[in-house]
Amino acid sequence: MKRKITLIVCCFIGIVCLLFASAYYLMNARSFQIFGGLTNQVETDELVVALTFDDGPTEKVDAILALLDDYQAKATFFLIGKDMKNNPQQTRKIVEAGHQIGNHTFSHERMIFQSQQFIKQEITKTDQLIREAGYQEEIDFRPPFGKKLFGLPYYLSKHDRETITWNIEPDTAEDKLAYVQEKIEPGSIILLHPMYDQSGEELQLLEEILQLLTSQGYSFITVDELQNL
Template identity: 40%
Template sequence: MSRKRWVRWAVGTPLVVLGLLVGLWQLSRSWTFQLFGELHARVETSEKVVALTFDDGPRPGQTEAILELLKRHGVRASFFMVGRNIERHRELAARVLAEGHQLGNHSYSHHRLIFKSPSYVREELDRTDALLRGLGVEGELLFRAPNGKKLVVLPWLLSRSGRKHITFDVVPRDDAEQDVELLTSRVMESVRPGSIILFHDGGQEKPGTVKAVDIVLGRLREQGYRFVTVSELLALGGR
C-alpha cells in the first residue's frame, strides 16, 4: 500500500466509524423516525385534541394521585406500564383499567432495548403483553420503548407483528425535573392539535408532576382542547 493510500485509509476509516456511531446514536434517540413499522409521535389533525400519557408505573402513591386528578377533571389517559411493576402492584394496575384508562406495554424490565438480541426483546414484549391480558386488557396493545430508545431489532420485531410504536412530541422532562412552573411552561409552549404528551407516574415520587398536570389540564381545556386515549387519537388521524 502506497503512503498516500495508507494515509487516506488511516484518516478515513475512523471518520467513517465515527459517522456510523453518530448516525446510530441519532437513530436510537429519534422520537419521530424508525427503520421499520409504524411510529406515532403525534397525529395530524385540525381538531384541538391531545393524548395525555404516563410512563413507568404503576407506583403506589403516585399512580393513585394521578388517577384522582384525572377523575376530578373527567379525563381519560393512556398508561404505558412496566411489566415487573404490574406484577408488584397488580391491584393498582387493575384499578387504572377499571377507571377507563388505556393500558399499554412499556417493556417488562424497563431496560433500553438497544444492542439486545431478538429473543431478549421478544421476551420483554411478550411477558408484559401476557400481564396486560391477564388484567383484562382487550384489543390492540400499543407499545412504547423505555426512554423512547430503539435501533433495528425492536422496530423489526414490532413491524413483523403489526405493532404500533407510540412516542411523543411534548416532553416536559418530569423524569428529571419537578419544578411545576417549568414543567407547565414546557407543555404549553409545545402542545398543538394531535399532540401526545409524556408524563410519568413511575419512578420516584413526583409531586411536581401532579401539580403540573392539574394546571395543564385546566389551561388546555380553557383553550378548547379535549383529551382522549392514544388509540382514540390515532383514529382521528387526518381529520
C-alpha cells in the same frame, strides 16, 4: 505512500464516526424508525391531545386517576411488567377507569443490542400481565427511554405492533408548564413520569397541564382515540 496511508486512515475514521452518529440519531429519533409504524403525534384540527404516563404502576395510580377524573380526561399508561406484577390491583384500577394501557417492557432495560428472544420475552410477559388485568384492546408499545435501533423495530413490525413515542416532553424544560404552553398543538402526545414522583412536583405539573389546556378548550383522549380521529 505515507500520505496515501494517512488519507485512507482518515477516511476510515470518518466513515466509522459517521456510522456511529447515524446509529445514535436513529436510536433516539422520536419520529422515525427503520421498520414498522411509529406515531409521535397526530395531525388533526380538533382540540385534542393525548397524555401518556410511562412506568409503574405504583401507589401513585389513585392520585393520577382522581386528577384525570376531575377533568374528564382519558390517558394512556405505558406500564412495566415487573411493576404490574408487584401492583396487580393498580393495573386493574386503570383498566376499570377506561384508560388505555400500553406495553413498556417487563424489566425496563434498554432494547438496544438485545436478542430477538430477549425482546420477545420482555414483550410477551408484559402483554400477558396486561391481559390478566382485564384489558382487552390492542396493546401499543413504547420502548424504555424511547430507545430503539434495529432489533426492536424489526420484532414489532413482524408482529404488527406499533411504536408510540411523543412530541412533547416537559421534563426536558426548566419551566415545564411554559414549555407545554409554547409547544402544544392539536394532536400532540405528551410524556409525563408521575409514577415514582416523591416530590409531588410531577403530579402538580399534571394538574397544571390539565388546567391550562382545559382552559384553552382542549380535551384529553387516549392515543388510540387520537389515531382513530
